[in-house]
Amino acid sequence: MVKKHLIQQVSMFTENRPGRLAAFAQAMEQAGIDIYAFSIAEADGFGVIRALVSDPAVACDRLTALGFMVKMTDVIAVRMKDRPGGLREVAEVLGRADINIDYSYAYSSKHGAVLILRVDKAEDAVKSLKESGVPLLESAEVH
Amino acid sequence: MPREELRSLQFKSMKTLVYKLYSFSEFYRRRMRAAKVHPDDVQCLEDVRKLPFMVKSDLRENYPDKLFVTPRDEVVRFHASSGTTGKSTVVGYTQHDLDGWTTSLARALTSCGLGRADTIQVSYGYGLFTGGLGLHYGAERIGAAVLPASVGNTERQIELMMDMQVTAIACTPSYLLHMGEVAQKMGVNFLRDTKLRRAILGAEPWSERMRNRIEEDLGIKAYDIYGTSELSGPLFTECDEQKGIHIWGDLALVEILDPDTHEPVSPGERGELVVTMLQKEALPIIRYKVGDITTLDEEVCACGRTHPRIGRIQGRVDDMLIIRGINVFPSQVEYALMSIPEVGSHFMIEVDRKGELDDMLVRVELRREFFSDRIDDLMRIKKKVTHTLRAALNVSVDVELANPDSLPRFEGKAKRVIDRRRI
Known part of the structure; x- marks a missing residue:
């Protein structure tokens, strides 16, 4: 079962002007949606807000209705072992499987430290990581 | 008709016209005197460049028929423009x-x-x-x-x-x-x-x-x-x-x-x-x-x-912009953008002066289906727009990606240029 480990992340395009994150957060608040984790990637003149939220489908609808450009992206959530070498292990597994990491961010959840990975071949990544015994969160555990 | 014959015909017609107007039109005579040109100065077709220009406001200021040079009883028809950019002209x-x-x-x-x-x-x-x-x-x-x-x-x-x-x-x-x-x-x-x-x-x-x-x-x-x-x-x-x-x-x-x-x-x-x-x-x-x-x-x-x-x-x-000495028309931007599927055809041009240099920013709307959460993908689109515009306009521009439907829509005459330069 690979699919249950694919976690839906909400990605939102933002123009580079003040108040964009506030607009996102306000939209989530008004829809009663919890934001568990987020990261902001910025480039020359624009950015992308990426977030794990309690109800990604509702979040997307809400943000789209407000005129934002959003999409859902499958990411993987790795439960990190709290010891040296934890990250190396994950990175090595993916490297051996020829899977490229597009970006990653981490947050602290009730399950401890969680590493979010966006990779080019998500399903392959899940398989490889599971085969190597790397603990992954299921979608139901996150949302 | 061979081109040379056509040119010679044009010259004769122009010469006749200029003499006629100098004699019969108060307006043209004054204009020509102000430009220090006499009908005798028109010696070849290129001498048309010596003649003064006419513009729309000449017709407006002489509303309705002060520029007419024939007696009223020879006029058999009038038309009038709607006056979209000012007072109507007849x-x-x-x-x-x-x-x-x-x-x-x-x-x-x-x-x-x-x-x-x-x-x-x-x-x-x-x-x-x-x-x-x-x-x-x-x-x-x-x-x-x-x-x-x-x-x-x-x-x-x-x-x-x-x-x-x-x-x-x-x-x-x-x-x-x-x-x-x-x-x-x-x-x-x-x-x-x-x-x-x-x-x-x-x-x-x-x-x-x-x-x-x-x-x-x-x-x-x-x-x-x-x-x-x-x-x-x-x-x-x-x-x-x-x-x-x-x-x-x-x-x-x-x-x-x-x-x-x-x-x-x-x-x-x-x-x-x-x-x-x-x-x-x-x-x-x-x-x-x-x-x-x-x-x-x-x-x-x-x-x-x-x-x-x-x-x-x-x-x-009226729409022309001069960016670092190069004439730029919003229509060129529009045309160039039409060849890029990743962005919409609505756009805004913002011009500033940074130091001594003109700075032109073109804001375009990214199309929803091309939004990617990977910065690389978005940067590639931005670069594509930048390069396409640079090739079309012969002047380098900054490009800003905007949300779909976020730029102003215009009914009738579009005002797509914000020029903040103080020169």
Whole structure:
């Protein structure tokens, strides 16, 4: 079962002007949606807000209705072992499987430290990581 | 007519015109004196450059008929412009003027391949606007049957087009597209259910892309037409080659000038269209700055005609920006953006001065289906837009990606430029 480990992340395009994150957060608040984790990637003149939220489908609808450009992206959530070498292990597994990491961010959840990975071949990544015994969160555990 | 003969004819007409106006028009005499030019100074065709310009405001300030040089009883027709950018202007015609106008259009329609066997639906407005009546008389002159449909009541227009076996239509490109949509709702297929094969389209800016769309959707050939009420009305069209609009040299002398220096641009280069009407009587027009930006092609056309051709109207002088010494038109930006599927066709241009340098920012809307949460993908799109614009404008610009539907939409005349430079 690979699919249950694919976690839906909400990605939102933002123009580079003040108040964009506030607009996102306000939209989530008004829809009663919890934001568990987020990261902001910025480039020359624009950015992308990426977030794990309690109800990604509702979040997307809400943000789209407000005129934002959003999409859902499958990411993987790795439960990190709290010891040296934890990250190396994950990175090595993916490297051996020829899977490229597009970006990653981490947050602290009730399950401890969680590493979010966006990779080019998500399903392959899940398989490889599971085969190597790397603990992954299921979608139901996150949302 | 060989080009040299045409030029010699143009010179004679111009010389006569200048002498006549110097003698009979208070306005032109004052203008010419102010420019320190006398009719005797006009010694060759190029000397047209010594003559003063006329602009739209000359007509407005002399409203309604103070620029007319013929006695009122020789005037047989008036038309008036709608005054979209200011007060309305009135133009007047003698019988000779109407004949010249009709001759010009008759030649133009013939060059599009129209003739006695055709039924031409004139769906330009009849009335004060020059489009309807101009095309009407031109079409009659070539022996075609005219269906004076004017504008509006689109369903009836489509029924008549089918019933009367209309072979050509003259209207605005947007109206023809609208007719296409209405026809579809009526279950009418232009190609299958009508005899329509040609369209003479103008009176508003349109693009090659729009032509392709119309020609493909409706299965017809679409020809560009040009003219303004000051020049008489619609006057010139493309020939069957569809490679530029033939300006009949015996009727009009065209110059394409740099909008700043007023020097002629190099052949084929974009510039401001300046027209001298060589045969007009009631309201003579000398070096009229229409305000349209286009190109000039003096090569003999593949159709064999020696009359020079102007390209598609690419913008208005009022819209022109000068960025680091380069003339930039919003229409160029629009055209360039149309070739990039990742972004929409709406845009805003913001111009600032950073230090001593002009800084031009083009804001474009990213299309939803191309949004990616990977910065690399977005940067690639941004770079593509930047490079495409740089190639099209010959000036480097900054590009900003914006949310879809976030940039202003304009009804009527678009104001896509914010120029914050303080010079």
